[in-house]
Amino acid sequence: MTNNLKETKISSGKTVSKVDEQAQHYDMIVFCHLRWQFVYQRPQHLISRMAETMKVLFIEEPWFDPQNESSGKLIVINENLHVLQPNVTNIESIAAIIPSYVKNKSIAVGWFYSASFCPLLETLEFDTIVYDCMDELSLFKGAPAHLIDQEKYLMANADVIFTGGKSLFESKNQLHSNVHCFPSSVDEKHFGQALSALSVPADIDIQGPIVGYYGVIDERIDLDLLQETAKKLPNVSFVMIGPLAKIEEADLPQESNIYYLGMKSYNELPNYLKAFDIAMMPFALNDATKYISPTKTLEYMAAKKPIISTKIIDVVRDYSICVSLIETADEFAEEISFLLDQSDIQSMNIEYQKILKKTSWDATTEKMKSILKSFAK
Template identity: 70%
Template sequence: MARMINNVKNAQKNKLNRKKRSYGNAPQHYDMIVFSHLRWQYVYHRPQHIISRMAKKLKVLFIEEPVPYDENKKSGNLIIVDEILHVLQPNVRDIQSIATIIPNYVNNNTVSFGWFYSAAFCPLLEHINFENIIYDCIDELSLLKDASAQLVHQEKYLMAQANIVFTGGKSLYESKKQLHKNVHCFPNSVDEFHFSKALNGIAIPDDIAAVKSPIVGYYGVIDERIDLPLLHEVAKRMPDVSFVMIGPLAKIEEADLPKESNIHYLGMKFYNELPNYLKAFDIAMMPFALKDATKYSSPTKTLEYMAAAKPIISTKIKDVVRDYSICVSLIDTADDFCEAISFLLEKRDRLSMEMEYYKILQETSWDATAYKMELVIKAYAK
């Protein structure tokens, strides 16, 4: 990796404005190709935090899952995030077909690093020569709704090829360390400076400012992992409390959402807007259903809520219980949820809570996580 850093260190000048364009330039040399099921311009999550930091030293092509196929369009759209970080949205039929368009964008026959966020991309290993293969496992994707039946076998193949496996939480680490000899646990982290803006004089957006307080809020993807019946029951029992859900829908329909006058769905917001919305929360919640899809979850938003000094109520996700039970209100039932809301609104010990948050936040940051990952890569890379 040190050799690659030296090769591209002069490529960090003259940052370009972000823009989206159809492919039209000549293929380029990339030091790292990243394959992700999460889209760069979707919810800002671990891939964006980690890869944007890796791209300070390596030229990176971030490849998303294919967009809907259209014979009349170009092979893909290239988003120029900056001079050495590009995002490719392939316009092909399926993941394997990405191999046919790679020469349109990449001019080196051997790429130093292949970085995978999903094993569904593993068929591309037959077509692209990587010196090093890294698997950053951030969820047990095979357990999610509509997951491919092949995904378990694809992950076994990817792990057999990988030089390094990272995991986004302790439960995932305990699972994957049985399957690979070089697994490293790097739990999801936080940009504390960004989310602590909620403590300052930033403006509260109009759509949430119009919501009656107190507000119990959530932001993130709204999908099958949210315990919607639990949310519905609590909202019915506490009509004087507003429940705000911020984020896009995934794998569920609007008709699946509970409808009450005190439940407000504000849609997806940009990452830079989240502190403004978080400022309006009186309590932050993580109402995840306890099921296979959340068995290995390590919610990034836990630390983000802490950075904004918000009291937190969560269902008993394993990694949340293990790491944050001292300062997060853990609940099982609607009764528990209602009691926790009442307690936090009336009797919470804010100073004690913030002291515990401070201790936790001192131990983590995305900068530190990316740096430690780099050290691991340097130790094992060819």
Template identity: 60%
Template sequence: MINNLKDAQKNRLYKNKLSYGSKPQHYDMIVFSHIRWQFVYQRPQHIMSRMAKKMKILFIEEPLQYDENKDLGNLIIVDEKLHVLQPNVTEIESIAEIIPAYVKNETISFGWFYSAAFCPLMGFIDFDTVIYDCVEELSISKGTSADLLHQEKYLISQADIVFTAGKSLYESKKRFHNNVHCFPNSVDESHFSRALNGIAIPEDIAAVKSPIVGFYGVIDDRIDLQLLHDVAKKMPNISFVMIGPLTETAEANLPKEPNIHYLGMKYYNELPNYLKAFDIAMMPFKINESTHYLNPNKTLEYMAAAKPVISTRVNDVARDYSICVSLIDTADDFCESIKFLLEKRDRLSMEMEYYKILQDTSWNATVDKIDLTIKAFA
């Protein structure tokens, strides 16, 4: 597994491997991700849980140092063929020193990168095929360092295949690589269509007065909180529900109105139950550089639950779903869309459009196409 190291360093790594007393296993793929497995369930979890039906995968998260924990890392056994490693080290480069304690084979068939921050490890690990699954445009992301931008350029230059999570990202990355493929975020329709059945509505949202306009997902600086605040003030008889963890946004900055309800983070398995309570689903994203390349999973998830959708004009949403998603620019537009969808919408026509869209996509079909693309390269 270890190459491009001085012999002495290489020997030290394998000496450590023997002294750790663990049982290294054979893996077909190592995945490097800045998105933590136990955080919001999204693209990496959807893809890797399905890829693991065909190969054994070690999913490695960014380092998280635990001073009180002297172990090399925390290994989570998701199932027999999918393991998650939370490295207990101070920096990414140190992951190379602990990998031999977990991985038996010296050459790994596939190295799959969600974050370019892991690319220093490429000098330590021998991959037959390197894959970059690009989920965001780093050049316009807030707080992206110059080092990370250089690392992404290097990762793209070394990757055999580049995948993108949306069409706008594809248009950006195809300029820099000759083997780029667009596999937009998809949906597990059977999971979210449970909202159409007799499942229970959780107590915390059942206590909220209807009608409910709801959102779930990460609540960060991409959410237009001012828009949410303005609409809530204009429509005091509508309840606005926000479900999800706060990141990059302080609780003190959240708009406070009697009809805005923050219910916190919920597990993926709970989302259909909460979605069932929505009268309308919303995506109140800011329209700026940070959302230009966004392709929200939740668009199709809302459709699978047959919920009317209101969204700001996120590029990929406007391009693909303008026929059935109410696109808005201002708080007044938002209010008018809510009134229309509650009072006058043609539900049958909406559901027919949703059906057409959902017939053309699923995470199972997406992963099958990814698998074929990889095999075609090999």
């Protein structure tokens, strides 16, 4: 992630002429429910690459500070990629501040990650509207009931829909005539650093074999499964890396061999992954995981780590040949013991390489750009 970010604040009280001096021309505006400086995942991978040839404004969900007179905070990631954190009370109010930041009235591409931004379609003009559906957000904990209707509206106005996995594709393909499946991909070179002489961070210098996870820790994680497995294998260390979302620290299972290391930057992840003996994806099977296609599966593969996962639909059908699939704590414990004992991982690595050869974030971005060109006016 970029450090030493520049920040530009535009006051809502400035005159039009001064605001125009700050406003810039953008080729694409992205609307996203995830913060750019949160966990580095699909939006960051794709949009940072899109910004190599387009000037992009990435707009987050509003934050509102009544003590702050500015209309928002503009973070300059690089010359072609800016992040706007709107200081407004709701999404609808974003439309009023857009002219303070965007000079052109007509924007070539409007790129949506969440249908909650669909009210902006009524006031902003886009040549092409993209819905990159990476999750079924309406099934997530705390999702507003009207999000389903908002998605119907967004899909009715979208020119093209991309999906983050096969299950999502099958769902959306029934509702739109131009849906393309682009499962989560990988920067193999980045995570392959775990195979080199990287240093292992001090906070993961933990005794015993390490079974590790990194990513958001939320309602999608089967915390009971994690706790029961940890009890069965007291000599194995279970490491959870990532921020909490929609759950509290009090919800986390507390065992002497479960470690919570907090959120780490994207650049640090290979160092932590190097310390894993086994990589895990202990997802609960619930509404929130029904359509997920975990990005970390391929990242674990790039580091050549044995992987154990619960039976997420897209993981089962795409990776069952090389990922150990489990349902219960007994099966989880047995598979950990088996993988720690076996020394021949050559066949696993061969399968990993076959899978990794077929995908990269660079290739995915280029294919998406090619589709967008067909809409260019």
